[in-house]
Amino acid sequence: MGLHNLPSQSWQINTGWMLAANLAADLDAWLRLLTLHDSKDLAGAEPDTMRFRIYHLPARLAKHARRRYLRIERTWPWASAFTTSWRRLIQLPATT
Secondary structure, X not given: OOHHHOOOOOHHHHHHHHXXXXXXXXXXXXXXXXXXXXXXXXXXXXXXXXXXXXXXXXXXXXXXXXXXXXXXXXXXXXXXHHHHHHHHHHOOOOOO
């Protein structure tokens, strides 16, 4: 998750990079735990697999009538996994 860029000459840069790498790993783990728990391929996927299948999606952001639409390519094999994940994320209750 990005730790191959260590060590730097500065301690502050190293601590910032470690914090960012840990945050990315936590977000990846929580996404898989909360939204992709029933997907056989993605529930235990490595970060590189998640990046190529979910995070880098072939889509366009379109704007119409003051609303934004994410147009996902229909032929993309993981379109249903992404939309299911997105629906589950927006249905989570807000934290207080």
